[in-house]
Amino acid sequence: xxxxxxxxxxxxxxxxxxxxxxxxxxxxxxxxxxxxxxxxxxxxxxxxxxxxxxxxxxxxxxxxxxxxxxxxxxxxxxxxxxxxxxxxxxxxxxxxxxxxxxxxxxxxxxxxxxxxxxxxxxxxxxxxxxxxxxxxxxxxxx
Amino acid sequence: xxxxxxxxxxxxxxxxxxxxxxxxxxxxxxxxxxxxxxxxxxxxxxxxxxxxxxxxxxxxxxxxxxxxxxxxxxxxxxxxxxxxxxxxxxxxxxxxxxxxxxxxxxxxxxxxxxxxxxxxxxxxxxxxxxxxxxxxxxxxxx
DNA sequence: GCCGCTCCTGCAACTTCGTTACTTTTGCAG
DNA sequence: CTGCAAAAGTAACGAAGTTGCAGGAGCGGC
Numbered sequence: 001x002x003x004x005x006x007x008x009x010x011x012x013x014x015x016x017x018x019x020x021x022x023x024x025x026x027x028x029x030x031x032x033x034x035x036x037x038x039x040x041x042x043x044x045x046x047x048x049x050x051x052x053x054x055x056x057x058x059x060x061x062x063x064x065x066x067x068x069x070x071x072x073x074x075x076x077x078x079x080x081x082x083x084x085x086x087x088x089x090x091x092x093x094x095x096x097x098x099x100x101x102x103x104x105x106x107x108x109x110x111x112x113x114x115x116x117x118x119x120x121x122x123x124x125x126x127x128x129x130x131x132x133x134x135x136x137x138x139x140x141x142x
Numbered sequence: 143x144x145x146x147x148x149x150x151x152x153x154x155x156x157x158x159x160x161x162x163x164x165x166x167x168x169x170x171x172x173x174x175x176x177x178x179x180x181x182x183x184x185x186x187x188x189x190x191x192x193x194x195x196x197x198x199x200x201x202x203x204x205x206x207x208x209x210x211x212x213x214x215x216x217x218x219x220x221x222x223x224x225x226x227x228x229x230x231x232x233x234x235x236x237x238x239x240x241x242x243x244x245x246x247x248x249x250x251x252x253x254x255x256x257x258x259x260x261x262x263x264x265x266x267x268x269x270x271x272x273x274x275x276x277x278x279x280x281x282x283x284x
Numbered sequence: 285g286c287c288g289c290t291c292c293t294g295c296a297a298c299t300t301c302g303t304t305a306c307t308t309t310t311g312c313a314g
Numbered sequence: 315c316t317g318c319a320a321a322a323g324t325a326a327c328g329a330a331g332t333t334g335c336a337g338g339a340g341c342g343g344c
Contacts, residue, residue, distance in 0.1 A: 017340050019292065038330070050294050055331060057292090069215040071273055075301070076330075077217050096259055101268070109265075115257040117238055117272070122282050123251075125274040126243070130259070131213055133269035140264050159311055161321065180301070195322050197302060202321090217330070218301075 002030040014064040021049060025057050026066065026081070034105040035070040035078035035097070070097055070106050071129040080108050097129070100136035107136060144172040156206040163191060167199050168208065168223070176247040177212040177220035177239070210235050212248050213271040222250050239271070242278035249278060 007026050011018055028044045029036065036044075042054055058079055061067045070078045096112040099105070114130045149168050153160055170186045171178060178186075184196055200221055203209045212220045224235065238254040241247070256272040 017291070019340075021293075051330095052295080052332080053293055060292095071213045071215050071271065073211040073213050073219065073271070075217050075219045077215065098261070098265055098267070109262065112259055112261065114272075115259060117254055117257060117274070119240070119254065119274070120251065120279075122279040123240060123274075123276065124282070125240070125276040127275035129213065129215070129271075129273040129275075130256075131271040131273075132259070132261070132265075132267040133271075134265065134267040137262075137264040140266070159320070161311075163322075192323055193301095194303080194324085198321080 002027060006030075010066065014066055016060065016064055016066075021045075021053050021057055022061075024049070025054065026061070029067055029079060029081040032080070034107045035080040037076045037078050039076070041079070070108075071131050072099065072106065073131075078106055080106075094128070096132060098132045098134070098136060100139055101133055102135055102139035105136065106131075144169060148172075152208065156208055158202065158206055158208075163187075163195050164199055164203075166191070167196065168203070171209055171221060171223040174222070176249050177222040179218045179220045181218070183221075212239055212250075213273050214241065214248065220248055222248075236270070238274060240274045240276065240278065242281055243275055244277055244281035247278065248273075 004023070004027070007023050007030065008018060010026060011022060016022060024045050025041060028041055038051075038055055038058060041058075042049065042051060045054070058067065062069065062079070065082060067079045067081055070080050072078055094114055096109045096114055098107045098109055100107070114128050116128075119125060146165070146169070149165050149172065150160060152168060152172075153164055158164060166187050167183060170183055180197060180200060183200075184191065184193060187196070200209065204211065204221070207224060209221045209223055212222050214220055235250075236256055238251045238256055240249045240251055242249070256270050258270075261267060
């Protein structure tokens with residue numbers, strides 16, 4: 001659970017203004033063990049929060065390097081808070097994601113690094129995303 | 143360029159009926175070097191083709207193992223034809239995908255296998271998707 | 285503390301992507 | 315050739331995300 005202080009600091013560190021919506025959205029993402037879609041974040045916020053503002057907030061967070069998009073095969077975009085080490089200048093998420101086919105949650109496995117691959121000539125990779133599918137810890141049959 | 147004969151055979155082999163839309167959709171996907179979204183496929187088809195039928199066709203193709211969804215971070219789903227070796231029973235795409243940040247195309251790098259990772263306890267992976275981002279061969283500055 | 289510029293919010297309307305329910309047509313087995 | 319199940323077509327709907335604009339709030343300067 002990220003403290004309100006820490007949330008505020010993170011906003012300031014990335015050059016973003018302190019607003020109620022931003023603090024709330026960042027709090028939700030920071031406290032979630034898995035990636036959330038726009039709609040899921042909306043559900044966790046005060047019902048009075050404006051949908052459009054939420055999407056704009058996510059956009060600015062993404063541009064500022066506070067959150068990253070998580071790859072998926074569905075047609076909804078999911079976001080996860082970047083690790084503490086991520087800054088606007090060094091935005092790099094090198095961990096594997098795991099999508100549970102039972103609960104649909106997408107976990108950030110921070111401790112599992114993405115292995116490198118050798119590419120054909122003249123292909124230059126900048127970003128790498130690795131998504132595993134299967135049954136997560138919580139959904140395993142006992 | 144897949145021949146019409148080969149297209150028909152593929153449909154039959156997967157237990158699907160021969161229809162004009164199915165042959166056309168499969169032809170488009172088989173001839174594309176990169177993954178296509180529903181809208182992109184629609185543009186390459188006869189304008190009279192029904193949008194809903196197209197989506198249902200893609201769904202049945204996916205269920206039958208003719209095509210696979212390609213992971214992406216956007217909110218549109220993209221499809222690519224499975225390799226010849228894929229059958230309904232052994233549907234396995236073990237190759238890396240590459241998304242060009244310039245032309246936005248997603249290539250199937252069939253010759254590059256996805257490296258394995260070691261997962262934490264009690265996580266069981268069934269599927270694996272690996273997406274690279276960068277500049278593709280065609281878009282490289284000379 | 286307050287002023288003002290700039291950025292953020294909130295509202296309304298809209299676009300795109302994809303789905304559901306229902307009827308009609310068509311592939312294909314017997 | 316005929317019947318039936320599966321696919322196509324039609325219409326209406328729903329969710330996700332965007333755009334344009336007016337009003338409000340954060341924050342640096344004074």
